[in-house]
Amino acid sequence: MSDMPSQGAGAVLAIDLGAIVANWRLLKARVGGADCAAVLKADAYGLGAAQVGPALAAAGCRQFFVAHLDEAIVLKPLLPRDATLSVLHGPLPGSEAEFVAHGVRPVLNSQAQIDAWRALAHRLDRELGAIVQVDTGMARLGLDERELRALADDRGAFFGLRVELVMSHLACADDPAHPANAAQLVRFAAARRSLPQAPASLANSSGIFLGGDYHFDLVRPGAALYGLAPAAGAPNPMRPVLRLQARVIQVRELPAGTPVGYGHAWSSDRPSRIATASVGYADGWLRSLGNRASVWAGEVELPIVGRVSMDTVTIDATALPPDALRPGDAVDLIGPSCDVDRVAAQAGTIGYEMLTRLGRRFSRVHRHGVDSEPTCRARRAEERTIAG
Numbered sequence: 529m530s531d532m533p534s535q536g537a538g539a540v541l542a543i544d545l546g547a548i549v550a551n552w553r554l555l556k557a558r559v560g561g562a563d564c565a566a567v568l569k570a571d572a573y574g575l576g577a578a579q580v581g582p583a584l585a586a587a588g589c590r591q592f593f594v595a596h597l598d599e600a601i602v603l604k605p606l607l608p609r610d611a612t613l614s615v616l617h618g619p620l621p622g623s624e625a626e627f628v629a630h631g632v633r634p635v636l637n638s639q640a641q642i643d644a645w646r647a648l649a650h651r652l653d654r655e656l657g658a659i660v661q662v663d664t665g666m667a668r669l670g671l672d673e674r675e676l677r678a679l680a681d682d683r684g685a686f687f688g689l690r691v692e693l694v695m696s697h698l699a700c701a702d703d704p705a706h707p708a709n710a711a712q713l714v715r716f717a718a719a720r721r722s723l724p725q726a727p728a729s730l731a732n733s734s735g736i737f738l739g740g741d742y743h744f745d746l747v748r749p750g751a752a753l754y755g756l757a758p759a760a761g762a763p764n765p766m767r768p769v770l771r772l773q774a775r776v777i778q779v780r781e782l783p784a785g786t787p788v789g790y791g792h793a794w795s796s797d798r799p800s801r802i803a804t805a806s807v808g809y810a811d812g813w814l815r816s817l818g819n820r821a822s823v824w825a826g827e828v829e830l831p832i833v834g835r836v837s838m839d840t841v842t843i844d845a846t847a848l849p850p851d852a853l854r855p856g857d858a859v860d861l862i863g864p865s866c867d868v869d870r871v872a873a874q875a876g877t878i879g880y881e882m883l884t885r886l887g888r889r890f891s892r893v894h895r896h897g898v899d900s901e902p903t904c905r906a907r908r909a910e911e912r913t914i915a916g
């Protein structure tokens with residue numbers, strides 16, 4: 529039913545690097561004069577930072593973010609020399625010198641991290657660059673108001689440091705009507721007045737779509753690059769990036785009343801054709817999708833029936849003619865007719881979690897077709913999604 533590469537893999541995850549690049553360009557165009565970074569944490573949300581980083585660098589992206597130092601150490605040699613790679617969590621105590629050794633920039637989130645970075649600058653007798661993060665209403669990372677007041681009164685607080693960016697993070701940006709967005713904007717402006725003058729960054733993917741007030745000098749999208757919808761409930765302007773296909777292993781005809789799978793959580797109420805496909809929760813196809821999600825054979829939707837097993841799902845293929853689906857054929861789990869956000873909602877989670885859970889057991893294919901147009905079928909599917 530389709531052109532899957534390896535016959536040995538049960539399932540294939542195809543990642544369209546050209547679509548990721550197109551999404552980055554779309555976001556960059558949207559923020560006008562501001563710069564557009566790329567967030568590559570968690571292995572580029574599971575899609576392969578080693579492939580995504582260089583593809584975006586080739587398109588002109590020069591600012592990258594990961595969460596941990598270890599992620600940065602792996603990625604840094606794959607990026608151009610003039611690219612900046614920043615670590616959102618900043619240095620854990622004792623790791624400061626490693627940041628310098630690897631040419632990686634920390635985000636300093638607390639007075640203690642600032643002190644440690646300044647102490648290292650003093651020891652090395654050279655100026656060290658850093659990002660300073662302020663908490664404007666998420667209570668997760670960043671300087672709080674008490675720390676900001678103390679810093680504003682301390683003339684030597686940043687001695688030896690070069691503050692290259694002041695940043696904060698939005699808690700509710702995916703809901704444009706949420707009053708926390710404007711409140712964070714006001715607090716961000718106030719916080720900047722207590723800190724050394726530097727370029728500023730507030731918006732993640734969703735923040736970009738809150739409007740120009742939120743763009744400042746640099747935006748930091750992750751999810752939207754990977755095709756996730758930046759605003760819940762609104763049409764998704766991003767290009768789809770993923771196709772996940774699994775192979776059918778076996779097809780059987782069942783009389784009415786036959787229970788299927790673990791716990792007998794589904795039974796046929798009519799004679800049924802059940803296909804077993806080679807993907808399960810060990811691949812990140814979440815167990816909560818049992819009896820909820822579907823797969824697609826071309827344009828035909830086939831419900832997943834019964835529980836998701838570790839390595840398999842069972843599919844009600846009664847809607848297809850006999851022999852339309854055979855062992856070795858591929859069905860789509862994520863693709864033209866079924867985007868990640870929709871599958872995530874069926875699993876009771878968000879696209880971010882779905883993406884980052886898609887495991888390492890797939891055969892992964894990175895496609896490079898830069899700026900290719902979506903196929904006709906993908907476009908029709910998009911129109912359907914938006915219309916419905």
Ligand SMILES: *Cc1c(COP(=O)(O)O)cnc(C)c1O
Nearest residue numbers: 567697732733748749750751752
């Ligand atoms: C993860 C993260 C981002 C990217 O967020 P998306 O919603 O995926 O665009 C940006 N900034 C910070 C601080 C983050 O932790």
